[in-house]
Structures are given as structure tokens and as C-alpha cells.
Amino acid sequence: MANDPISQFNIKELIPLEIGSTNISFTNSSLFMVATVIVTSAFFIWATSRRGMIPTRAQSFAETTYEFVANMLRDAAGSDGMRFFPLVFSLFLFILVINMFGMFPYFFTVTSHIIITVALALLVFFTVIAYGLYKNGLGFFKLFVPSGVPVFVLPLVVLIEIISFFSRPISHSVRLFANMLAGHITLKVFAGFIVSMGSVGAVGVVGAILPFLMTIGLTALEFLVAFLQAYVFTLLTCMYLNDALHAGDH
């Protein structure tokens, strides 16, 4: 494996495919997305297949995950937000499992590519717009008009609200992408220190203990970040869906 910290993010074409002039090759990124979907669905199908009154370990893990996401959604968007539960639950598991896969050595981290996180964030963004328009009709645009603002500053406030609204998918996606990218680069850089110090000589080998300890600490931190970013992404999704559901209430 190359020693520079960026090469871990290279996309490799595993099965080259082209339709017309569009490259739709099956890449290592696609491989890990497919693996994530298969592993996640296989686990949940297996864990809930017994449906025992007294859950097995796997079943209670599946139930806890369900409850965790369901409570998050209920708290943020109310009980009528539960119609979006399949979307939110899938998003949470997809991102969480992908992030956790990325923590294995030699595995590819799909969420470290901004195109993936932007696609996920835009999915949420367009769901919010489409469902908001469907449910509230034109009342959805009240989202941009905070009540109680005097008429003569209203145009300015509406413009600012619109910009703020359109900035959501960007911050939504950049946060996940940047955290994963930065974390994995840091890990790689500190792990690289071990190798380059070790090659210096006896003093270097002893000194290499320091970056080694740092790498251990960072690995633990990265596991936390991997979970936390999946959680944050889902939580923001819930909050945005809340706007779609209750835009007309103001």
C-alpha cells in the first residue's frame, strides 16, 4: 500500500462498464455500498426472524437500534413524522455501517467522497421540498416568512431565509464528508510516522512509540466520530423533515 495519506481514497474500477460515453463501472466504492446493504439487511432479517417474546442478543440489538432511531424521529418531528421512518432508518444504518466498514484496515470509506454525501443530503432536501409542497401546498413557503417581522424588512428577511434554506444540503453533506476525510487522513499520517521513524535506527524505533500511542487513541476517536456523524446526519434529517411536516403551522 502506498505511503501517502491520500491514496486510500482512490477509486478503482473493478468491473469496467460503459453505456454510451457514460462510465458506470462497478468500483471499489460501489462494492462497499453493496456490501453495506447486504450486511445490514442480512443482519436485520436474521436478527428479527425468530421474533421471540424474550429476545435473543441479536434481536434485542435490532430492537434497540429501531427504538433509538424511532425516538430520535419522534422527538424531532412529532409522531406524524413516523411516516418517514423507513427513510430515516435506512439512512442511519447505511451511513453508520459504511463508516464502520471504513474503520477496517485496507477497506474503502465511501462517505469520504463528497459526491456520496451530497447525493444523500440532496435526497433529504428534495424529499423535504416535495413532501412539504404536497402536504402544505403554498403554505410551505411560509417557511421563508417568519411571522412578526415588520413589512419593510420582510423582503430582506425572506431572501436571507431562502439562502439559509439552500445552504442546508451543503452543510449537511460537507459535515459528514469532511469529518470522515479528515479523520482518515490524520490516522494515516500518524501511522506513517511510525514507519518513517522506525526506519531511522534504534532511537527512531523507541521514538515511534509516541505516534503509535497517538494512532491507537485516534482509532478510538474515529470510531466515535463514525457513529457520531451518522447520528448527526440522521438528526439533521429529522429536523428538516419536521419543517416539511409543520411548515404551514406558523
Added chain:
Amino acid sequence: MRNSNSDDRSASGKDLDQRLADMNKRLGRDVPKVERSASASDRNGFGNAFKLSSEFISAILVGAILGYGIDWLVGTTPWAMILFLLLGFVAGVLNVLRASGELSGSYDLKANEQKSVEDKE
């Protein structure tokens, strides 16, 4: 399911909690909370910095892009971009205030804004 679980727990749960607490005391592990909260707040600080900066920068970007798009459509080349870039800064500040909870909830700014307008008058 829940019933049978809680029955189980009431039989042995208190006992187990008691024993766990005893064991922690014997091992001298009953005071680790301080260290843990310190490292958690460090972690939060980093997360917060990331959150707030991404909120701020994304609004500026969107303002610039919107302005550029309007310029491109209407042909007023620098002006809409300048205006929307500035509005983007304002929206960024608004995003940051919202994200940091200074304006609690997304639309509680009514009260604040009204107050500041009244102050001006």
C-alpha cells in the same frame, strides 16, 4: 415481553446494581466521572467548531452561487453577486446562531427580531 422483563429485573436488578456499585467501590472506580466529562467536552468542542464553520461557510457559498446565477441570467454582472454574497454572510450568521442554539428552535427569531426592532424605534 416488557412485563416479563421488568419482573425479572425487579427480582434481581436491585441486587445486581448494589453488587456492581460495591465492586466499583472496592476497585476504587467510583470517581472516574470527572476525567470522562473533560474528554467529552473536548470532543464536543471540535464537533461544534466543525458544525458552526460548515453552517457559516455553506451559507456564503450559496449566496455567491445564487448571485452568480442571477447575474448570468439577467446580465448585471458583478452586482447581484456582490449583493447576494453579503446576504450570504447574513444568512451564515443566522445559521450559526440557530445551530449554536442562541436562537432556540428555527423560528423563534420572531420574538428576538421584534424586540430589536422595538429597541431601534
